[in-house]
Amino acid sequence: MSAHSPHILFVNPWIHDFAAFDFWARPLGLLQLAAMVRSHGMSVSYIDCLNRFHPKDMQPSKKRYRHGRGPYLKTKISKPKALQSTTRQYSRYGILPDWLIQDLKSLEQPDVIMLTSFMTYWYPGVQETIACIRSVFKEVPIVLGGIYVRLCLDHAKTYMDADYFEIGQGEASIFSIIEQLTGFKATIDIDVTNLDTLPYPAWDLQSSIPFIPLLTTRGCPFRCSYCASGFLEPNIRRHSIAHVLDEILFWHQAYGVCDFVFYDDALLYQSETYAVPLFEKIIQKQLPIRFHTPNAIHIREITPKIAFLMFKAGFKNLRMGLETTDFEHRIDQKLTYNEFEQAVQYLKQAGFKRDDMGAYLMIGLPGQKKETIIESIDQVSNSGIQPILAYYTPIPHTKLWAEAVGCSPFDISNEPLFTNNTLFPCQKNGLDWQILYEYKQHAGKGLNVENAH
Ligand code: B12
Numbered sequence: 001m002s003a004h005s006p007h008i009l010f011v012n013p014w015i016h017d018f019a020a021f022d023f024w025a026r027p028l029g030l031l032q033l034a035a036m037v038r039s040h041g042m043s044v045s046y047i048d049c050l051n052r053f054h055p056k057d058m059q060p061s062k063k064r065y066r067h068g069r070g071p072y073l074k075t076k077i078s079k080p081k082a083l084q085s086t087t088r089q090y091s092r093y094g095i096l097p098d099w100l101i102q103d104l105k106s107l108e109q110p111d112v113i114m115l116t117s118f119m120t121y122w123y124p125g126v127q128e129t130i131a132c133i134r135s136v137f138k139e140v141p142i143v144l145g146g147i148y149v150r151l152c153l154d155h156a157k158t159y160m161d162a163d164y165f166e167i168g169q170g171e172a173s174i175f176s177i178i179e180q181l182t183g184f185k186a187t188i189d190i191d192v193t194n195l196d197t198l199p200y201p202a203w204d205l206q207s208s209i210p211f212i213p214l215l216t217t218r219g220c221p222f223r224c225s226y227c228a229s230g231f232l233e234p235n236i237r238r239h240s241i242a243h244v245l246d247e248i249l250f251w252h253q254a255y256g257v258c259d260f261v262f263y264d265d266a267l268l269y270q271s272e273t274y275a276v277p278l279f280e281k282i283i284q285k286q287l288p289i290r291f292h293t294p295n296a297i298h299i300r301e302i303t304p305k306i307a308f309l310m311f312k313a314g315f316k317n318l319r320m321g322l323e324t325t326d327f328e329h330r331i332d333q334k335l336t337y338n339e340f341e342q343a344v345q346y347l348k349q350a351g352f353k354r355d356d357m358g359a360y361l362m363i364g365l366p367g368q369k370k371e372t373i374i375e376s377i378d379q380v381s382n383s384g385i386q387p388i389l390a391y392y393t394p395i396p397h398t399k400l401w402a403e404a405v406g407c408s409p410f411d412i413s414n415e416p417l418f419t420n421n422t423l424f425p426c427q428k429n430g431l432d433w434q435i436l437y438e439y440k441q442h443a444g445k446g447l448n449v450e451n452a453h
Contacts, residue, residue, distance in 0.1 A: 004184070005041050005042050005043065005184060006042055006043075006110075006111035006112060006178060006182040006184050007042070007043045007044075007045065007108060007109075007110045007111050008034075008037050008042055008043070008044050008045075008110060008111065008112050008113075008114060008178065009044075009045045009046075009047065009107065009110035009112070009113045009114070009140075010030055010031070010033070010034045010044065010045070010046045010047075010113075010114045010115075010116075010205075011046075011047045011048075011049065011113060011114070011115045011116075011129060011133065012027045012030060012046075012047070012048040012049055012050055012116060013049050013050075013115060013116070013117065013122075013125050013126045013128075013129035013130075014049040014050070014092050014093065014094040014095075014125035014126075014128055014129050015050065015072070015092070015093040015094060015118075015119075015122050015125045016077065016080075016090065016091070016092055016093070016122060016124040016125040016128070017090070017091070017093065017121070017122060017125075017420070017422075018086075018088045018089065018090055018091075018420070018422050019422060020072055020074075020091075020093040021069070021070075021071055021072070022050070022052060022069055022070050022071070022072055023069055023294055024067075024068065024069055024211055024213065024261040024292060024294050025050070025118075026203075026213050027048075027116045027118070027146075028201055028213050028215055028263055029116060029145075029146060029169075029170065030114065030116035030145075030146070031046070031201035031202045031203060031205065032170075032171070032198060032201045032202075033114065033170045033171070033174050034046060034114075034201075034202040034205060035198070035199040035200060035201050035202040036171065036174060036175075036190065036198065036199060037174060037175075037178070038199075038202060039190075039199045040175070040186040040187070040188065040189075041186065042178070042184070042186070044202070044205070045107050045110065045205075046202070046205035046206070047100065047103050047104065048095075048206060048207075049094040049095055049100060049125075049129055050072060050093065050094040050095075051094070051095055051206070051207060052070055052071075052072060052073070052208075053206075053207050053208035053210075054073075054095045054099055054207065055207065056095075056096075056099045056102075057073065057095070067211065067259045067290060067292060067316065067317065068210030068211035068259045068261075070210075072093040072094055073093070073094060073095060073096070074091045074092075074093055075091055075092045075096065076089055076090070076091050077090055077091060077092045078090070080124055080417055082415050082417045082418065083417055086423070086431075092125065092128070093125075094125075097128075097132055100129075100132050101132060101135070101136060104132070104133060104136040104137065105136055109137060109140065110137065110140055111140070111181070111182045112140065112141055112143060112177075112178060112181050112182060113133060113137065113140050113141070113142045113143070114143050114145070114174075115129065115130065115133075115142060115143065115144045115145075115146075115162070116144075116145060116146040117144060117145070117146035117147060117148035117149055117156075118146060118147050118148060119147070119148065119393075120147070120148050120151050120152050120393075120395070120396070120416040120419050121393070121416050121417050121418075121419050121420040122148065123148050123152070123155070123156070123159065123160070123416055123417075124417070126144070126148065126160065127159065127160065127161070130142060130144075130160065130161050130162065131161070134161065141163040141164065141181050142161070142162045142163050142164070143162065143163065143164040143165075143166060143177055143181075144156065144160055144162035144164070144165055144166070145165070145166030145167075145170050147232065148416070149165055149166065149167060150167055150168070150231075150232060151228060151231075151232075151395060151396050151397060152396060152416050153165065153167055155414075155416055163181075164177060164181070169192075169233075171190075171192040171198065172192050175188055193237075195218070195237055195238065195239045195243075196239055196240050196243045200247055200250065200251075201213075203251065203255075204255070209251070209255050209257055210257075210259065211257065211259035211260065211261055211292075212247075212248075212251045212257050212259070212260050212261070213260075213261045213262075213263045214244065214247065214248070214260050214261065214262050214263065214264075215239075215262075215263045215264060216238060216239050216244045216262070216264055216267060216274075216278070217236060217237070217238045217239075217264045217265070217266055217267065217269060217274075218233045218235075218236070218237045218238075219233040219234065219235050219236035219237060219265065219266065220233070220236070220265035220266040220269075221236065221266060221269055222266075222298075222334050223399070224323075224334065225398060225399035225400040226362065226365065226392060226395070226398055226399075226400045227395070227398060228395045228396075228397050228398050229265045231397040231398070233265070236266070236269065238274065241274065241277055241278045241281065244278060245278065245281050245282065245285075248260060248282065248287075248289070249285070249287075252287055252289055257289075258288060258289050258290060259289070259290050259292065260289060260290070260291050260292070261291075261292045261293075261294060262291065262292070262293050262295065262297075263295055264295065265295065266298065267293065267297055268297050268298050268301030268302070268306065269298070269301070271301050271303075271306055275301075275306065275309075276305065276306065276309060279306075279309035279310060279312070279313045280309060282313045282314075283309065283312045283313050287314075289314055290314045290315070290316040291310075291313060291314055291315045291316065292315070292316055292317040292318075292319075293315070293317065293318055293319050294317065294319055295319070296319045296320055296321035296360055297318065297319070297320055297321065298320075298321060298334060298335075299320045299321065299322060299334075299335050299339060299340055299343045299359075300334060300335055300339050300343075302320075302342075302343035302346055302347065303346065304346045304349065304350070306346075307343075307346040307347045307349065307350035307352070308350045310350070311347075311350040311351045311352060315352075315356075316356060317356065317358070318347070318352060318356055318357045318358070319358050319359075319360060319388065320343070320357070320358070320359045320360065320385075321334070321359075321360055322335070322340060322359035322360060322361060322376075322380065323360065323361065323362045323390075324361060324362060324372065324373075324376050325337065325340070325361075325375065325376040325379040325380065326372045326375070326376060329372075340359075340383075341383065344357070344383050344384060344385055347385075348384065354384055354385060354386060355386070357384075357385040357386065358385060358386040358387070358388040359380050359385055359386070359387060359388060360388050360390040361373070361376050361377060361380065361387050361388065361389055361390065361443075362390050362391075362392050363389050363390070363391060363392065363439060364391050364392040364421065364424045364425075364426055364427055365392045365400075365426065366400065366403045366404050366406075366407045366426045367403075367407065368392075370435060370438075373439060374438070374439065374442050377389075377439060377442040377443050378442060381442070381443070386443075387442075387443045388443075389439060389440070389443055391421035391422055391424065392421060392426060393419050393420065393421035393425070394408065394412055394419050394425055394426055395419065396413075404425070404426050407426055407428075408425045408426050409425075409428065409429070409430060410423065410425050410430070412425055424436075
């Protein structure tokens with residue numbers, strides 16, 4: 001075991017799915033770890049299989065989507081055995097395999113390869129990425145972490161050709177993993193319990209930075225039965241307001257970034273002492289920047305002041321976590337009808353237009369009635385904001401999982417592919433195009449292209 005400072009390669013894997021679009025999707029966790037490793041004297045490389053700006057891509061999509069989003073390169077591939085009965089086309093999303101091979105061969109052999117994973121049902125993309133890596137670097141140990149591994153550990157250990165599986169948050173283990181695999185002992189100068197001691201995620205390793213994801217807070221005060229955030233991030237930890245402001249200023253001034261995307265599960269939590277002073281400081285800077293909340297903000301926290309400050313600070317794509325307007329039968333305790341109506345009023349009074357505001361409506365939940373969904377879509381449309389259809393995906397370690405397993409016509413507990421939300425795995429007959437078309441018809445009355453999933 002040599003003690004020279006090792007070379008660590010970080011890889012963001014391909015997506016295999018029926019549909020995929022870059023709605024501000026970036027591997028924040030992986031690049032957070034890359035930044036930590038780099039700031040501790042090790043050389044770092046990064047390959048993004050989802051890179052929409054790869055230098056070899058001679059026909060990048062001409063269509064320009066606003067604020068940094070856009071389509072991935074798409075290559076038709078054969079479906080996994082489990083999905084053979086579906087009629088839809090299945091594709092690899094991301095760079096061509098030859099480009100990955102050439103990028104790998106252009107690197108000095110790394111000492112360790114760190115791979116992330118995201119949606120549970122995207123695991124075949126991870127498998128293909130590992131196979132490609134192994135074809136170039138046969139002996140190099142591969143460490144696999146991320147959301148799929150953490151939600152489906154036994155499946156990952158059975159079906160993933162990795163040498164080490166990280167089941168937790170990598171900040172606490174990354175240096176000991178590297179020491180174990182290379183003998184290199186880093187002098188650690190960060191305190192993982194204090195988020196402000198972490199370096200900014202290494203977004204500069206990307207070939208292009210069309211936007212910057214921000215994660216001011218980890219964790220969520222709510223424990224909604226369909227969401228795994230409580231399992232993935234049991235405690236609430238926050239960056240200081242000063243740290244978040246400096247991070248925004250850094251990427252704007254150093255790289256000209258104008259679009260910032262909050263990945264928080266609870267951005268408006270305790271807003272009086274956090275979001276309010278943060279937004280006020282952002283406004284004072286008077287920068288030509290925009291903010292987006294694709295991961296939904298909590299409607300109950302939207303007061304006239306918050307609405308005003310968000311408008312002034314440059315919030316553009318506001319997404320709210322409504323889930324349903326069937327308030328009597330809500331499966332979470334985070335909202336009443338009055339709070340929803342009031343919030344929409346406050347946002348309109350603050351200056352937000354229909355195109356800026358959308359409310360996620362969950363469709364495909366166990367036992368969910370078609371009428372309830374259509375009623376919710378119409379109510380949201382009539383309230384003057386966009387109804388955005390969020391297809392439910394059953395997730396292990398959530399309160400709703402057992403009921404989902406019980407009502408699904410698919411073997412979701414043994415095959416994560418069946419948790420794919422576009423299969424409607426908790427509907428008696430799975431995906432019903434006619435019903436989905438009806439929902440989209442209803443929603444379309446105010447739906448703009450970006451959400452036509
Ligand atoms: C931000 C986010 C998004 C973003 C995009 C994020 C992205 N990177 O692509 C947006 C808003 C686009 C999004 C969309 C969706 N999302 Co989402 N999302 C999240 C969220 C809130 C945070 C993920 C994140 O960045 N975490 C922060 C980083 C720091 O954590 P991390 O990535 O886990 O990394 C840490 C560890 O895992 C580990 N680690 C990670 N990689 C590696 C690698 C190595 C080598 C090591 C050692 C360690 C390690 O260390 C890291 C640092 O601590 C999670 C919930 C959560 N709290 O995790 C849901 C979550 C992943 N999303 C989920 C869902 C359902 C969706 C949607 C389907 C919702 C919908 N119905 O439309 C869509 C699908 C989008 C699509 N493309 O198809 C589910 C997953 C479901 C599943 N079956 O897997 C989650 C778990 C939330 C939930 N409902 O429970 N999402």
